[in-house]
Amino acid sequence: MPEEPCQCPDCQRFYREHDRLIRENPTLRQQQELSWAALQSFRTLAGRVLEDLQKTQPDADPALATAASGAATSSSADAGDPDAMAQALADLENINAHLFSIEALMERIFDVRVPEAVEQKFRELAGELAPDPLNADRLRLNRLLHQTPDLPG
Ligand SMILES: [Zn+2]
Numbered sequence: 766m767p768e769e770p771c772q773c774p775d776c777q778r779f780y781r782e783h784d785r786l787i788r789e790n791p792t793l794r795q796q797q798e799l800s801w802a803a804l805q806s807f808r809t810l811a812g813r814v815l816e817d818l819q820k821t822q823p824d825a826d827p828a829l830a831t832a833a834s835g836a837a838t839s840s841s842a843d844a845g846d847p848d849a850m851a852q853a854l855a856d857l858e859n860i861n862a863h864l865f866s867i868e869a870l871m872e873r874i875f876d877v878r879v880p881e882a883v884e885q886k887f888r889e890l891a892g893e894l895a896p897d898p899l900n901a902d903r904l905r906l907n908r909l910l911h912q913t914p915d916l917p918g
Pocket residue numbers: 771772773774775776777
């Protein structure tokens with residue numbers, strides 16, 4: 766028997782999102798743009814959070830730190846565990862470094878353009894992989910999933 770894919774709520778959310786991204790971006794060009802936008806939004810937000818947190822850390826520029834924490838003199842009085850915050854900053858720095866590397870790799874993927882016939886093949890297979898959620902087969906499958914007793918909703 767083939768192994769059944771996991772149907773926990775997290776996995777189901779992933780399958781739905783995965784299929785939606787194929788359905789709504791069924792060409793190479795659209796997948797390129799989608800991935801690029803996702804990467805850039807991740808970098809923008811994570812980079813900005815890191816920058817902001819670094820300004821408020823006790824070991825950052827003292828003048829900035831004091832201004833940001835409202836003249837608090839003791840760093841131990843700051844909200845949260847300083848070790849946990851230092852670890853989070855290190856993790857965010859790592860993430861940002863990795864995102865930067867991924868961007869460099871992605872640029873090569875995004876230089877590629879394919880003929881319309883190939884884009885048509887992308888559309889055709891996208892339709893097979895992630896059919897319209899309102900089509901009959903998909904609706905039947907959804908009903909079956911919703912009847913499974915150990916699933917919410
Ligand atoms: Zn799962």
